[in-house]
Amino acid sequence: MNLLPLYPEICLLLSALLILILDLYLKDDQRNLTHWLSVVALGATALISYDYLRAGETVYAFNNMFVTDALSNLLKVLTLVAVMVTLCYGRLYTQQRDMFKGEYYVLALLATLGQMVMISANNLLTIYLGLELLSLSLYALVAIRRDTLACTEAAMKYFVLGALASxxxxxxxxxxxxxTGSLDIGTINKAVTTIAPDNKMILVFALVFIVAGLAFKLGVVPFHMWVPDVYQGSPTAVTLLLSAAPKFAAFAITLRLLVEGMLPLAKDWQQMLMVLAVLSIGLGNLVAIAQKNIKRMLAYSTISHMGFMLLGLLSGVVNGNTFSASEAYSSALFYIVIYVLTTLGSFGILLLLARAGIEIEQIDDLKGLGKRHFGYAIVLLLLMFSLAGVPPTVGFYAKLVVLKATMNAGHIWLAILAVLFSLVGAFYYLRVVKVVFFDEPSDTEPLQASADARLILGVNGAAVLIFGLLPSGLLSLCGWVIVRTLAS
Structure with a gap:
């Protein structure tokens, strides 16, 4: 019963319960206390995880069901920071839409707790426990505006398809x-290595279902059907909770199940990931061109970016040597970090531009932003350039390292295909830039945003540029994390 590795989860759980009880006694005009307590709870938990990351130790708990290692600590810190940023971006938005309630914050904290459990899971049972805690919290968040038809419809679709994925x-x-006779990921790896070839058929069937379930959670083709509808139908603040931080948890369980648990079957799951990656990059970029709704466009953009991330994962095992492939896994980790960074900024802009009774839903709603608020327009320009992979933004370097890993694994045709579809995808990102800077504004109302949200947006935009000019530090950190995790 070594509880030391669980201190971050315990801290967050106790904070969520405290906020839930305290909120019962707060009036509507006192709900700012709930917001700031939630932000402080996330920050304190992030500091604990950061301290564990600096120590760099790998510790197991509960009979190897739970692990705290370099990968889990880094992803926990990033997840907690992403949720903090999301709550700050969405504070004014939720206040104007009768969402500024204790339930919203408690569900967000519980969803974050589920992600942390998934990230540290070293057992199939623990993975499923964290997944259900995350999923059930997100289902309720999507439906939090029960009087809105679009939210109710999105929640039903998400619930039905999420249950199917689970x-x-x-x-x-x-x-x-x-x-294999075991739920432990390390034991499964050893059992898969020694299993007789005649009995491998059941393992391949298991692999197919596991990859399909992971593909649902990542939102890649052909398991992507929930992504555009849920992104569009959810309140924008909830859409950001769905689209950013949970990708870290999905990446973690994908890496642990496929690389740490089923590495001997790498040739099988690499082929599956290859099909998923090609379909996602192709369909995501092509369909996004036809979108006029900005949230649906970003949803299809997400699908294509998850396809890019899969390129790094499928390039990881070359001639059976995992450690020589740490560069590929670190490129995938680097890519997912940069994706979340740009997604936070992109939806953050939509949240800051929205006001009471006005949603930023269509691309045309961004017309003339450069004339209304030049600072917001510049940040949006950097974010769109990063998503398109235009230098000197960090999105260019993220795609470059993934393509390099893909080529090192011998998949030259995959890299060429990815580049071609990226050129196609640049069109719809540049269309947003054109609308922002060259169209006349259709709305002349003054923009309102809290000081903390404006500050965070500025840091968000600066990070996209700074990491693009100086990417080596973050990339080295990702490489160190992967090497330490695979060696433990």
Missing amino acids: GFLLYGMSMLYGA
Whole structure:
């Protein structure tokens, strides 16, 4: 019963329960206290995880069901910071839409707790426990505006398809348990290595269901059907909670299940990821061109970016040597970090531009932003350039390292295809820039935003440029994390 590795989770859970009880006694005009307590709780938990990251130790708890290592600590810090930024961006938005309630903050904290459990899971049961805590919290968040038809419809779609994804993953895990006799990821790896070739068919079936479940959570083609509808139908503050931080948890369980748990079957899951990556990059970029709704456009953009991230993962095992492939896994980790950074800024702009009764839904709603608020327009320019992969923004370097890893693995045609579709995708990002700077504004109302949100947006935009000019520090950190994790 070593509780030391669980201190961040315990801290966040106790904070969520405290905020839940305290909020019962607060009036509507006192809800700012709930907001700032939630931000402080996330910050304190991030500091604990950061301290563990600096120590660099790998510690197991609860009979190896839970692990705190370099990967888990880094992803926890990033997840907690991402949720903090999301709450700050969405404070004014939620106040104007009757969402500024204790339930919103408690559900956000519980969803974050579920992500942290997933990130540190070293057992199939722990993965599923964290996944359900995350999913159930997000279902409720999507439906938090019960009087809005679009939110209710999005919540139903997300619930039905999310349950289907969880069923796929659970069925694959049950088959994996039946074949190996263990729920522990490390033990599964050893069992898969020694299993007789005649019995490998059940492992391949298990792998198919597991990859399908992971693909649902990542939102890649052909398991992407929930992404555009849920992104569009959810309140923008909830859309950001859905689209940013949970990608870290999805990346973590993908790496742990496929690389740490089923590495001997790498040739099988690499082929599956290759199909998913090609379909996602192609369909995501092509369909995004036709979108007029900015949230749907960013949803299809997400699909294409998850395809790019898969390129790094599928390039990871070359001739059976995992450690020589640490560069590929670190490129995938680097890419997911940069994706979340740009997504936070992109949806943050939409949240800051929205006001009571006015949603920023269509691309045309951004017309003339450069004339209304030049600072916001410059930040949006940097974010769109980063998503498109235009230098000197960090998105260019993120795509470059993934393409380099793909080429090192011998997948030259994949890299060429990814570059071609990226050129296609640049069109719809540049269309947003054109609308912002060259169209006349259709709205002349003054823009309102809290000082903390404006400051965070400025830092967000600066980070996209600074990491693009000086990417080596973050990339080295990702490489160190992957090497330490694979060596433990």
